[in-house]
Amino acid sequence: MTAVHRVLRIHGGRLVVDERRRELASELDAAAAEGYVVATSFAVDDNVYLVLQRSDRAESPAGG
Secondary structure (H helix, E strand, O other), X not given: OEEEEEEEEEEHHHHHOHHHHHHHHXXXXXXXXXXXXXXXXXXXXXXXXXXXXXXXXXXOOOOX
């Protein structure tokens, strides 16, 4: 099994504007549809970073 990661940067000001929050929710919904979940988050200055992770099962060449 392998893990695939994606990092999403969110400017802090984006979280206080309704339209921007809805855009973020849409981005997170799309990532969830691709199998990503929030693994962790951290902040640097005015930015919040979400680390998204998806686990992919690697199939063996023999199929099993």
